[in-house]
Amino acid sequence: AQSVAQPEDQVNVAEGNPLTVKCTYSVSGNPYLFWYVQYPNRGLQFLLKYITGDNLVKGSYGFEAEFNKSQTSFHLKKPSALVSDSALYFCAVGRNTGGFKTIFGAGTRLFVKA
Amino acid sequence: DAGVIQSPRHEVTEMGQEVTLRCKPISGHDYLFWYRQTMMRGLELLIYFNNNVPIDDSGMPEDRFSAKMPNASFSTLKIQPSEPRDSAVYFCASNPPGTRELFFGEGSRLTVL
Numbered sequence: 001a002q003s004v005a006q007p008e009d010q011v012n013v014a015e016g017n018p019l020t021v022k023c024t025y026s027v028s029g030n031p032y033l034f035w036y037v038q039y040p041n042r043g044l045q046f047l048l049k050y051i052t053g054d055n056l057v058k059g060s061y062g063f064e065a066e067f068n069k070s071q072t073s074f075h076l077k078k079p080s081a082l083v084s085d086s087a088l089y090f091c092a093v094g095r096n097t098g099g100f101k102t103i104f105g106a107g108t109r110l111f112v113k114a
Numbered sequence: 115d116a117g118v119i120q121s122p123r124h125e126v127t128e129m130g131q132e133v134t135l136r137c138k139p140i141s142g143h144d145y146l147f148w149y150r151q152t153m154m155r156g157l158e159l160l161i162y163f164n165n166n167v168p169i170d171d172s173g174m175p176e177d178r179f180s181a182k183m184p185n186a187s188f189s190t191l192k193i194q195p196s197e198p199r200d201s202a203v204y205f206c207a208s209n210p211p212g213t214r215e216l217f218f219g220e221g222s223r224l225t226v227l
Contacts, residue, residue: 032214043118043205043218044157051214090157094214100145101170102216104157 002027004093004105012111013081021076021108023091032094033074034102035065037087044090050074061085081112116140118219120206126225132194135222137206138187147216148181148191149205157205163189196226 003026013019025031032051036044048059055067065076074091088109094102119138127133139146147162161171166183174181178197183189193200203223207216 034214034216036216036218041220043207043220044216045218046215049215100162100164100209100214101159102147102214103159104149106156 002031002093002095002101002103004091004103006089006091006105006108008108009106010109010111012113015083015112015114016080019076019078019081019085019110019112021089021091021110023074023076023105024072025074025091025093026072027093027095029095032102033065033067034092034094035059035063035074035076036090036092036104038090038107039087047076047089081110083112083114086110086112118206118208118217120204120219120222122222123220124223124225126227127196128227129197130195131226132192133196133200133224133226135191135204135206135224137189137191137219139189139206139208140210140217141187143208143210143217144186145209146183146189147207147209148189149207151203151205151221152201160191193224196224198226200224201226 005024034049035047038044048057050057050067058064088107090107091105092102121136148160150158160173161181163183181191203221205221207218
């Protein structure tokens with residue numbers, strides 16, 4: 001079985017400050033890990049993914065995420081937040097074998113204050 | 115590319131009525147997924163197809179829900195009869211061969227009165 005936990009319902013950060021959105025996962029075998037962003041009344045948009053290789057993954061809009069196998073975490077980070085980053089962020093996990101099922105976390109609302 | 119196209123964008127219906135949601139995936143994508151989003155349950159995977167064949171429908175909540183993919187460019191999600199607890203935003207997503215990145219449609223917001 002696969003599962004994803006996003007422990008924070010909301011993250012508040014001031015513009016220009018670094019941001020972190022947390023994610024932990026559980027999956028048998030090697031994971032595929034993803035971050036997606038959702039703006040109001042829109043579908044989800046892909047930000048970045050970890051399949052294999054470097055633990056630090058860079059994605060769209062200056063976001064990056066760090067894969068930590070021992071802590072089963074995949075936290076999303078950005079060095080300097082923008083007001084326009086305010087949105088709902090979803091972490092997701094899939095397995096590298098046995099199907100293409102991708103399971104999403106509950107989402108974390110990011111609020112960046114000017 | 116036009117992206118994943120869903121229709122209708124909004125649907126308001128009364129309990130007991132049949133609802134049909136439609137999805138056109140991106141051309142060339144070989145996987146298609148239906149998700150449901152609610153405040154209480156978040157984003158739930160209902161069913162997914164590979165090359166028009168249903169692979170996993172374990173997330174379909176009950177027999178009132180059914181999904182079909184008659185060809186590579188069209189899928190439907192049907193609810194019959196609908197109930198107020200089916201009110202949600204239903205998303206269709208597809209992904210291209212060789213990747214696991216999902217491309218989502220804008221969603222169909224269903225309200226069952």
